[in-house]
Amino acid sequence: MSFDSFTDYIRFAYDNSPAVREKFAGAGLKPADVQSVEDLPRLPVTRKTELSKRQQEAPPFGGFLAVPMASVQRVFASPGPIYDPQGDGEDYWRWGEALTAAGFESGDIVQNTFSYHLTPAGFMFDSALRSIGCTVVPAGVGNTELQAQIMRDLRVTGYVGVPSFLYTLVKKAEEQGFVSELLLRRAWITAERLPEELRALLREKYGISVFQGYGTADTGCVAYECLETKGLHLPRGVVVEIVDPHSGEPVPDGETGEIVITLMVQTYPLLRLASGDLSAFVLEPCPCGRPGKRLAGVLGRAAAGVKVRGLFLYPHQVSELASEFPAVRALRAVVTQRDFRDELTLEVELAREVADPPPELTAAIALRARDLLRLKAQVLFVPPETVGEALVVDKR
Template sequence: MVDRVPSMRERLAAAGVDGSSVTAADLDSVDVLTKDELPALQQATPPYGGLVAEGSAVARVFASPGPIYEVQLEGEDPWQWAAALSACGVGAQDVVLNCFGYHLSPAGMMFDLACRAIGATVIPAGVGSVELQARIVADVGATAYIGLPSYLAALVESYDDLGLPADRWLIDKALVTAEPLPDPLRERLVSRIPTVLMAYGTAEAGLIAHEVEPGRGLAVAEHVFVQVCEPGSGVPVLDDSLGEVVVTMAGDGTPLLRFGTGDVSRWQVVDGDLRLAGVLGRVGAAVKVRGMFIHPHQAAQVLEGLRDVGVTAGRYVVGRDGDRDRLTLEVSSDPGADLAAIQEVAEARTVSALRVRPQVVVVAEIEESHVLVDTRTAG
């Protein structure tokens, strides 16, 4: 496999490691490849940065924010999420409302394929049109949910606001991921959906870890080797200190070698098993908003482009409104600029480039800061 993956071959050689017999001890001498490095790596070695094995059967190509081009290989469950679904109780008897997007981002398809691998029926709902989705739940009889926890809360609220029949709410299990699940939100969801479990993964690795019981850590998936490492140095953390989640996996055509996810976690011992404590923050430059990564360089490109409508400066500020992420675009403008046009164009270009809809606010002056500011607290 190493001979067919140029990037892996080069990194092992640079570390002085024999690619034909890599051991766990060898890994520590290999520099961590961070998610933030992927856009430049793919630009330098198009189209996939030398990360896909030569001759692999690529079924689909996705364009995640960055842009990062992610491939789906042929196979029944290429991202290996079926184990997390099974732990949640999802099976062939279920009708699953999949509320991850199918357009360019891989999340919708990765869960769709996992559901089909275990025989479940899928409603490819995506994100948005929550009132329509609530009616679908009642009309079709959905029994399981996959998506953001905050979106599940919005779905429940919409179902009730529409006055839909209580006896037609059949969703009794939910696998949630891509954003935090704080205890108060979990408690609210469980009052309506008996089984709510958290999972963690990335577009590159697929499933990394998942709950097998609520609130007792995330069990590491069988197909990955996970390290929690000191940010920057890549030295593995052997106690319960915080560090970056670093993943290595063999894979059939998309192996990973010391891939730094940018997510922060720590180890915890539960009944003798070593588990991840969840995603507790970020060390990478990218910020995740409503399940989508926003990269600072992309935010800067949008802001620079807005000069043609009179924007003089701007920044994106990420916060929370209750359970839901909030993205605010603060901009200042030239005297006499058309403020309505600025708001319309800024919103449209942000949605197009970053795939998250912002609230655009015109202010007198922008504070000196980064173009992307995250005001949320972990948990």
């Protein structure tokens, strides 16, 4: 069960979860001090390392479980290890809302290629699909050839899993000469980056519409695309914050920060769980009419960020900057310090066919860096093969 009122949720979590009481006590707060979502930043975030440590000290759920053990239906083990309870309810992780928004409906036959053991993804989507009237083929991972055949034989209309495996299955069907017999029209993917080129290829060449969502093993559904695919909507029952990964304070709307999730459910009321993933809020209304802010997808990992003059700099921002200049083959940000002051240098490798840096390029890159990174940077042209894998290099 989820809560309609935020204050009811806080009261319930405080009364029933020892770990929640400890987090309040640690911050010197009482439930009356956290009356609304805006008050949440008064509590510290819960890192996955802290969750894992709490679970080792107070097995199995670190004091977060707020219901009797007898009402826990399944327990999963994610890397960490972190143990996750499945509570009551036919769609405990609430993905039904996400799948419906992507057009899955009663009568669909859906091949669920997430694993059904240890980690919860298989059961998460199995229960969500059945709750909206779909028929599930519990395929799990692997067995490419058999899975392609199943897809044809059972007249499967929907796919749930990671995008790379979907592509593998379609290619396998093509190789075996029966791709035109497939009835697969809709796919729902998560847990892996969805390249837009792959989404376009699947739609244009194979007639498969692909939608994505974001969630974690501990919290289930956190955000999902609608048919417009212009950012990820937030579902009922979770509060999502975008915060500065170091301070835990919310960043201004629209800026990049870490996704922090508060799960408003009875079984396992996780409070301010820091995901380690980066995103930003999209503020413009969605053409579909669903209200509220959306997430801009996962933009990277918070741990990859480096603080320069008080601002975070992330690899995805550097690659975005590079992508705007066709004359640039590669670009990396190098952070140094002089007289105790941070300095940022953008090392730029030119594309092979460009012999000399165009005269206006230095100024143009520096100007865009000020917009995109909000940092003043020096631009330095470097020989080929200087820029390696790391797009942000901290030499302080």
